[in-house]
Amino acid sequence: MIYRLKKAGVPCIYGDASKPDVLSGAALEKAKLLVCTFPSFLDVELTVINARVINPRIDIVARVERDLDAQILKGIGVNALVKPQFEVSLEITRHALHRYGLTTIEINYLLNSLREGTMS
Secondary structure, eight states: OHHHHHHTTOOOOOSOTTSHHHHHTTTGGGOSEEEEOOSOHHHHHHHHHHHHHHOTTOEEEEEOOSHHHHHHHHHTTOOEEEOHHHHHHHHHHHHHHHHHTOOHHHHHHHHHHHHHTOOO
């Protein structure tokens, strides 16, 4: 895939983004956004730490599984977190509520309330 992208003239980098030399080759100092989707918390944490050294202002979105890890990532500067298992459960809930007859507005309100933790 990388070979085909490079051949087509698409700028791309292949490597472990938790390594500073890979990140430095990505022109991160000019980037506006970094998305970390590693399943490994340690890889995400190292990538965020190294990215913040290169570009302290970059917006970072990261995947996270555990609440404790989410607190750590927020503490080191991750701007937004996505919990894949939680999002899957919300999507299943969306389908169930739709079949039950709720409107899109009602469903979105309920799902956003669950995401924000404001639903009791």
